[in-house]
Amino acid sequence: MDNKQENSWQFDPQLWAAAEQKLADAALTGKFGIVPDADELLGDLEGRLHHELEVHQIELQMQNEELRRTQTALEASRDRYLQLYEFAPVGYLTLTGDGLIMEANLTSATLLGVERKKMLKRRFASYIAPKDSDRWYRFVLQTKEGCNKNLELTLHRADGTCFDALLSCQCGTAQIRRITLTDISERKQAETELRIAAAAFESQDGIIVTDDHKTILRVNQAFFRITGFSAQEAVGRTPFFLRSGVHDQDFYQAIGTSLVLDGYWKGEIWDKRKNGEIFPAWLTITAIFDENRCLTHYVGSFTEITALKQAEKVLLKARKRLERQVASTREELENIKENSSEISTALSVVLKYRETDKSDAQRAFSQEMEQTILPFMKKLKNADTDDGQKLLIHILESNLQHLMKTYGRATSLPALYSQLTPTEAQVASMIRQGLSTKLIASTLNLAQGTIGIHRKHIRKKLGLDNTATNLVSYLLSMTE
Numbered sequence: 014m015d016n017k018q019e020n021s022w023q024f025d026p027q028l029w030a031a032a033e034q035k036l037a038d039a040a041l042t043g044k045f046g047i048v049p050d051a052d053e054l055l056g057d058l059e060g061r062l063h064h065e066l067e068v069h070q071i072e073l074q075m076q077n078e079e080l081r082r083t084q085t086a087l088e089a090s091r092d093r094y095l096q097l098y099e100f101a102p103v104g105y106l107t108l109t110g111d112g113l114i115m116e117a118n119l120t121s122a123t124l125l126g127v128e129r130k131k132m133l134k135r136r137f138a139s140y141i142a143p144k145d146s147d148r149w150y151r152f153v154l155q156t157k158e159g160c161n162k163n164l165e166l167t168l169h170r171a172d173g174t175c176f177d178a179l180l181s182c183q184c185g186t187a188q189i190r191r192i193t194l195t196d197i198s199e200r201k202q203a204e205t206e207l208r209i210a211a212a213a214f215e216s217q218d219g220i221i222v223t224d225d226h227k228t229i230l231r232v233n234q235a236f237f238r239i240t241g242f243s244a245q246e247a248v249g250r251t252p253f254f255l256r257s258g259v260h261d262q263d264f265y266q267a268i269g270t271s272l273v274l275d276g277y278w279k280g281e282i283w284d285k286r287k288n289g290e291i292f293p294a295w296l297t298i299t300a301i302f303d304e305n306r307c308l309t310h311y312v313g314s315f316t317e318i319t320a321l322k323q324a325e326k327v328l329l330k331a332r333k334r335l336e337r338q339v340a341s342t343r344e345e346l347e348n349i350k351e352n353s354s355e356i357s358t359a360l361s362v363v364l365k366y367r368e369t370d371k372s373d374a375q376r377a378f379s380q381e382m383e384q385t386i387l388p389f390m391k392k393l394k395n396a397d398t399d400d401g402q403k404l405l406i407h408i409l410e411s412n413l414q415h416l417m418k419t420y421g422r423a424t425s426l427p428a429l430y431s432q433l434t435p436t437e438a439q440v441a442s443m444i445r446q447g448l449s450t451k452l453i454a455s456t457l458n459l460a461q462g463t464i465g466i467h468r469k470h471i472r473k474k475l476g477l478d479n480t481a482t483n484l485v486s487y488l489l490s491m492t493e
Contacts, residue, residue, distance in 0.1 A: 103195045105120070106193075112137050120194075126170035142166070148166055152182070161183050162182050165179050177197045177198045179194075215233050218315060223312075223313070229250055229251065230248065239286075239292075239315070240284070256285065257283045276299065277300065281294070282294055282295075282296045284315075294318060296313060390409065433474060436467065440453060440457070440468065443456065444468070445488035447485065475487065
């Protein structure tokens with residue numbers, strides 16, 4: 014036993030006892046052949062040395078097995094550490110005192126969108142957005158004092174896109190900084206949406222949030238302004254305390270049915286303020302469901318429409334007044350129409366008699382001229398007169414003839430055209446301009462024979478039928 018203590022290895026009594034036990038068990042199984050009796054071995058120095066060597070050999074084997082197990086455990090632990098380090102949900106970076114990247118896990122390379130080997134020995138500041146550069150340098154100065162700090166800033170990836178990140182710095186020494194890099198883009202987006210939602214919640218519309226049992230959880234300031242009930246007075250109650258009594262139970266049951274079938278309801282409702290005043294509102298109720306389609310909340314948004322209802326009342330009064338005015342005007346128009354019809358009939362009769370009187374006057378004038386004036390002029394022409402008198406008589410006779418032909422007839426173009434049809438008026442206008450029958454037919458897209466028929470009708474209506482009067486000259490003699 015003294016020899017064992019003089020060796021370089023440290024004697025372990027427990028390990029030595031375990032080795033002796035293992036040697037004894039091996040002897041029983043015949044692994045080491047026939048082993049002498051223990052008393053004989055103790056009495057024999059050579060036997061004792063042989064025994065100790067075998068025990069020492071087994072002891073070394075046991076130590077070797079323990080070392081292999083320890084190495085295997087260490088390798089497994091290292092693998093687990095590497096997996097945790099490389100594929101952690103956050104990035105790990107080790108920076109020098111000058112801000113150069115010494116180490117980086119795969120997650121940090123993925124977050125920055127660059128290969129890990131390209132990150133090493135590169136300044137971490139190159140990944141920081143320009144707007145946050147000053148904040149980063151101040152952060153570096155603060156962490157040199159050895160304190161642990163956090164910083165939120167914007168980083169940009171290799172492809173140019175940006176993301177919000179949280180840096181947590183742990184200062185090991187003055188020359189080494191260990192940084193945890195976390196992508197907080199979703200959190201920042203959620204915070205932005207919450208701010209927007211908060212701003213929308215405090216809108217001009219009254220808002221009520223209830224649980225699935227319709228118990229009020231939150232109301233906004235507009236709710237208090239419209240109803241007069243504060244948040245403390247409303248929270249914990251159901252919205253039933255706002256009911257005005259204007260609507261029956263069927264109305265509220267229809268709202269509940271719509272929420273079950275459609276998930277929302279909107280419409281006009283009459284509610285009651287804290288002071289008892291009843292007011293109209295436009296209400297929208299929306300049912301909120303979770304990802305499993307289980308009902309979690311109701312959100313009600315309402316706008317007071319008192320001014321709108323008053324304007325609607327004014328418009329209804331104005332509409333009724335206008336309807337009465339329209340009915341009165343329609344009645345007056347009907348009366349005017351009847352009067353106009355009577356006047357038109359009377360004018361038609363007057364014009365008919367006028368045309369009759371005109372025709373009678375023309376016949377009487379012609380008869381008087383033919384029976385009295387013209388025979389007298391003929392006698393004057395046959396009488397013994399000088400040349401000057403004969404010329405005067407001739408002029409007088411011509412004027413009388415022209416008077417007979419034009420008496421009672423139109424002397425202006427508008428009056429003349431009023432006696433013709435539209436097509437005849439067009440033909441007469443072109444004849445007056447001196448256009449040929451062929452050109453008139455081409456212009457009006459009519460046959461030349463049709464133009465000839467129109468000419469005959471025009472001459473007849475103008476009283477030129479069976480006369481040698483030139484139609485063009487006659488039309489030119491009319492005043493415009």
